[in-house]
Amino acid sequence: MGTRVISSTAAKLAAAAGLAAVAAYATVALAGPNDNELAVDGQKYMTEVPGAKDGPLEKVYSGWRFRNEATQAMQLDDFDNPGFTNVETGEQLWSTVDGEAGKSCESCHGDAAESMKGVRAQMPKWNEAAGKPLTLEHTINNCRTQNMKAAPWKWESNEMLSMTAFIGLQSRGMPVNVKTDGPMKAWHDKGKEIYYARVGQLDMSCSGCHEENYGKMIRADHLSQGQINGFPTYRSKWQKLGSIHRRFKGCMKNIRATPFKVGGDEFTALELYVASRGQGLSIETPAVRN
Amino acid sequence: MERVLSAAAVCLLTMGLVSQGVTAGPVTPAEVKISDGEIKTSLTGSAGSAVKGREWFKNRKLGNCLACHVNSELKEEQFHGEVGPALDGVAERWNEAQLRAIVVNSKIIFGEETMMPAFYRDGGFTRPLKKFKGKTILSAEQIEDIVAYLRTLKE
Numbered sequence: 426m427g428t429r430v431i432s433s434t435a436a437k438l439a440a441a442a443g444l445a446a447v448a449a450y451a452t453v454a455l456a457g458p459n460d461n462e463l464a465v466d467g468q469k470y471m472t473e474v475p476g477a478k479d480g481p482l483e484k485v486y487s488g489w490r491f492r493n494e495a496t497q498a499m500q501l502d503d504f505d506n507p508g509f510t511n512v513e514t515g516e517q518l519w520s521t522v523d524g525e526a527g528k529s530c531e532s533c534h535g536d537a538a539e540s541m542k543g544v545r546a547q548m549p550k551w552n553e554a555a556g557k558p559l560t561l562e563h564t565i566n567n568c569r570t571q572n573m574k575a576a577p578w579k580w581e582s583n584e585m586l587s588m589t590a591f592i593g594l595q596s597r598g599m600p601v602n603v604k605t606d607g608p609m610k611a612w613h614d615k616g617k618e619i620y621y622a623r624v625g626q627l628d629m630s631c632s633g634c635h636e637e638n639y640g641k642m643i644r645a646d647h648l649s650q651g652q653i654n655g656f657p658t659y660r661s662k663w664q665k666l667g668s669i670h671r672r673f674k675g676c677m678k679n680i681r682a683t684p685f686k687v688g689g690d691e692f693t694a695l696e697l698y699v700a701s702r703g704q705g706l707s708i709e710t711p712a713v714r715n
Numbered sequence: 716m717e718r719v720l721s722a723a724a725v726c727l728l729t730m731g732l733v734s735q736g737v738t739a740g741p742v743t744p745a746e747v748k749i750s751d752g753e754i755k756t757s758l759t760g761s762a763g764s765a766v767k768g769r770e771w772f773k774n775r776k777l778g779n780c781l782a783c784h785v786n787s788e789l790k791e792e793q794f795h796g797e798v799g800p801a802l803d804g805v806a807e808r809w810n811e812a813q814l815r816a817i818v819v820n821s822k823i824i825f826g827e828e829t830m831m832p833a834f835y836r837d838g839g840f841t842r843p844l845k846k847f848k849g850k851t852i853l854s855a856e857q858i859e860d861i862v863a864y865l866r867t868l869k870e
Contacts, residue, residue, distance in 0.1 A: 456797065626840055626847040627832045638798050638830065644775075644782040645794035683842045 457640035458490035458649075461497060463709070468598055474705035481636055482650065487706050488714060491640070491649040496661070499713040508590055508659040508711025511583070511666050515591025518584060524575025533572065537595055545589075545596035546708050549697045551609055558612050560693055561589050562668065580687050586666040589657050593710030600707060601654050603700045616698025619691060625682030631699075634676075651676070652703040653696065655712020666711060669696050741855030744837045749823050753812035758819075758835070758855035768864025771857045778853060778861055783830065788868055798830055804870030814865045818858055834858060 476482035534540040549558040566577040578585040635651035674684040685691035783798035821831035
C-alpha cells in the first residue's frame, strides 16, 4: 500500500515534468519485489536467481519476496509456520500401515530424510510405466494403490496435503530442478501453450499477470511471478495448505475461465512448465502466502 | 392525393414504432459499431448516471476498474491497482465517444494484447465459465453509467 502511494506520486511528479518514460521506470523500480532475505534457522534460501538465457524472465523471484512483512515473518520460524501441523501429520502417516499389503511408506522407503531428499525439486518427473510425467500427488497415490493395495487419497485431502508437505520438506533449500528434455519436451511445450493462452470472460493469460505485470498491485494483491517452489503452500485466505493445482484452478476461476481438471494432463503439463520457469529457486515447502 | 398522404402517414407511424423499438432495447454487442476509435451514440439511447457509474467502477464483481487503475476521486477505497494508467483527468484525454469505445471493447482501441478486458463483448472467449457464457461483463446501462462517471474525472 505504502509502495503504491509513493510510486503513483512519483509517477505524477515525473509526468508533470514531461518524463513519461522515466515515470514508468520509477513505478516498476518502487513496486517490484522487496529486498528481504529468507533464512530459517540460519539456513539461507535462494529467493532470486538469474533467469535462463533463452527464458522469458531476466530474474526469477520466489513469491515470498512479494508478500508483506507480516506474511513473510510466518515463514521465518517453523514454530510460527501453520504448515507444520500438516508436516507432523505427514510424518505420522509415513510410518502408518495401511492397505491389504500390510505396509507403510516406511516399510519400503525407510527414513524419508534420506529416501525423499530432492524428490519435490524434480517433480513432475517422467514415469516410464505410465508413459507420462507424474506429479508428487500422482506418485504417492501410485504407491498407495500398487504397492500398498490401499485406496488413493483425494487430491486436496488432509492426508495428501500432509504427505506432500512432509515429503516436500525433505527438499527444503534445494534448487528446483525439473527435466524438460527427452520425452518431457512435448509436455513442457504443452504447458507453455496453456501458460500463454488467453482464457475466460476476462480474456487473460497466466503470462499477462505473472510475467508482464509482476511487481505491480492488482487491487489489493501484489503480483508475483506465480512460482510453485513453496507448495503445498499455507494460505491465510484458505486457512490451510493447498496444492499447486488448487492454486491454478483459483487463478483460472478469477478470470472467469473453466479450470482444467485437477490432476489431469493439462494441469500436469502446466505444473511442469511453471516449475521450469522457477529452475534454481529454493524449495520452500511448506511456504506461507496470503 | 388522399392515398399518398395516408401512405406517408403510415410510413411515419411505422418509423415511429421502429425507433421506439430501438430505444426500448439497447444496442447488442454484435450491433455495436466502433469507427475511428469512437462510438458516438449511447448504447441505451439515453445518458447514463455518473453516481451509479461510480458504484459499478469500484464493484469487484462488475467493473472492478480499481483492480488495474489508480483513481484519486475514489480515495476512500483502500486498494487501487497499477496494471493500467491512473485515470485521474481521463476526461481531458479522451472524449465521450472514445471513452465509450474503450470501455465497450478495449481490444479495438489498444490492440489485442491489452490486459484490459472488453466489457461489452459476449462471445469469442476460450473456456469461459459456464455462468458467464454468452454474457457481457457489464450491461449497456452500466457501460453508459461508467462513461458518465469517467466524464467527471477532470484534473
